[in-house]
Amino acid sequence: MARVDRLHIGIFGRINAGKSTLMNVLTQQQTSIVDPTPGTTADIKAAVMEIHSLGPVKILDTAGLDEGNVLGAKKRDKTLSALEQVDIAVLVVDPVQTLQSGDLTIEEQVANTSRRLGQSLVMLCNLHADHESRLQACGATLEQALDHCKSALPDRAGTPFLVTDLTQRGALEAVIELLGKGRPSPQKPVQLLPFVGGSAPVLLHIPLDEESPSHRLLRPQEMAIEALLRLRVPVAVTRVDLKLARTGNALMQTREKDKFLRFFNMLGGEGGVQLVLTDSQAIDLMHAWLPALVPLTTFSVMMIHQSCGGDLALFAEGTRVLGTLRPGDRVLIAEACNHDRMAEDIGTVQIPKKLEQRIPGIHIDHAFGREFPDPQNLRAYRLVIHCGGCMISKQQASARISRLVEATVPVSNYGLTLAWLESATALERVLRPWLPNSSK
Ligand SMILES: Nc1nc2c(ncn2[C@@H]2O[C@H](COP(=O)(O)OP(=O)(O)O)[C@@H](O)[C@H]2O)c(=O)[nH]1
Ligand SMILES: [Mg+2]
Known part of the structure; x- marks a missing residue:
């Protein structure tokens, strides 16, 4: 994934607060x-650019949240789902307009949602050219109008705030400074194999097959080797012939198993090897062959751990729910991309087929691409099984x-669900x- 990690603003x-002007x-x-x-502004406008002090950003301009007609309601839904996907929410207000209306519903909705989602929020009070005469007309001072706007913020003192006229010189610099104050603190990068270290070897099991491309390893395999070398942890790599290991011929099976275990024991065996990392398609063999106390995991779990920002517990808990599903329960399979579906597509064919075999009478729905139910509609499901999410942004x-x-x-997700279907x-x-x- 060579995608740029953009800050979403x-x-x-x-309406008319000055969002598009900003x-x-x-x-x-x-x-x-x-x-x-x-x-x-009929729909969400997005622009990608580089801002010197902030790095790569994606900026979303949205429609006014107070548009009253049917089309307005549709735009509002899109705007609110955009709000769920930003790192920094910029709440633009025209202080005079806000004061005149005597209402802060919109401002409070943006501020509270953004706070609930743990995003950064900044407020920009935009002074239009005629703000003084409009203030006079309603008999208020600018301070009163600004105070009124600020009262919509759950954290008045902690929310970066700017009063400006966007059409005046210097507005750009002031806005960038405001965004800089609202910038979320950078997250610590998730370690690929956080529990590995020291001088005991890690054994990688990479069962190449006919379809494996020559001259290169798969990305997760390369990533693991590189991470271990950087940690100065000795890495050993081996390959079991899966076809031979799975023939009905006991002699061949034993030979493959013995060959693997000889190598494992040469490295120090149980107590000597700190981890065995295998391709998921060989988990049945590794689980059966390796002594129960040898730490064993898969490249696929390693990737899931990293792509969910280290919060594997959430997905582990979700995957365990599979064991409690009953006939009639509803499961949603969500696939974030709209790719050409092949005959043995994981999300639409493989997983549903296996689930229906295991839990007859289960009800499976699908959500594709950008569609993803809101919390109210999600409640119909006992479980959501999500794809690897390689096509969606961190924010989505x-x-x-x-x-x-x-x-x-x-x-749960595809990788963990497939692993559970293999063997809980x-x-x-x-x-x-x-x-x-973990509990289990
Ligand atoms: N003088 C001045 N006029 C502004 C400013 N911001 C917006 N306007 C005017 O207010 C109107 C609505 O602005 P727009 O950016 O389209 O608002 P939006 O509906 O929030 O996108 C336009 O006529 C703008 O020219 C500002 O900072 N100064
Ligand atoms: Mg606009």
């Missing part, structure tokens, strides 16, 4: 149409997790190195 507020100031061009006609993934957590619906005890074993204190 969303611009929210009422977008254009930031992008320094006419990205969005600016006009006093309500509803000018965490927005989905937030919805699941809010709906209190457990979540093997699944617990491959999770253990990552979650040593």
Whole structure:
């Protein structure tokens, strides 16, 4: 995944607050149409760019949240789902407009949602050219108007705040400074194999097959080798012939097993090898061959751990729910990309077929691409099984997790579900190195 990790900045507020003006100031061009006609910004406008002090960013300009008609309601839904996916929410207000309306519903909705999702929030009070005369007309001072706006913030003192006229010189610098104050603190990168260290060897089991491309290993295999070398942990690599190991011929099976165990014992065996990391398709053999106390996990769990930001426990808990499903229970399989589906597609064919075999009468729905139910509709499901999510941004993934957590619906993913379908005890074993204190 050579995707740039962009900071997502969303611009929210009422009609005519100056959201599109802000977008254009930031992008320094006419990205969005600016006009006093309500509803000018019809859909979400996105711009990607580099801001010197912030790095790569994606900026989203949204429609006014106070548009009243049917189309307005549709735009509002899109705007609110954009709000779930930002790192920084910029709440733009025209303080005079806000004061005149005497209402803060929109501002409170943005501020509270963003706080609930743990995002950064900043407020930009945008002074239009005629703000003084409009203030006079309603007999208020600017301070009173600003105070009124700030009262929508759950954390008044802690929310970065800027008063500016976006059409004036210096506005861009001031806005960038505001965004810098709102910038979330960088997350610590997730270690690939956080529990590995010291001088005992790690044994990688990589069963190449006919389809394996020559001259290179798969990305997770390369990643593991590189991470271990950086840690100066000795790495040993071997390959079992899966076909021979699975023939009905006991002699051949024993030979493959003995060959593998000889190598394992040469490295120090049980107590000497700190971890065996295998391709998931060989988990049945490794689980059966290796003594029960030898730590064993798979490349696939390693990747899941990293892609979910280290929060494997959530997915482990969700996967255990598979064992409690009953006929009539509803499961949602969610696939974030819309790729061409092959005959043996994992999400639409393989997993449903295996689940229906194991739990006859189970009810399976699908969600593809961008569609993902809101918390209210999620509650119909006992479990959501999500794809690896390689096509969605970190922000989209965490927005989905937030919805699941809010709906209190457990979540698993393709890799862990397939492992559970293979063997529930093997699944617990491959999770253990990552979650040593887990209940099972
Ligand atoms: N003088 C001045 N006018 C502004 C400012 N921001 C917005 N406007 C005007 O307010 C109207 C609505 O602005 P727009 O950015 O389209 O608002 P949006 O609906 O929030 O996207 C336009 O006529 C803008 O020219 C500002 O900072 N200063
Ligand atoms: Mg607009």
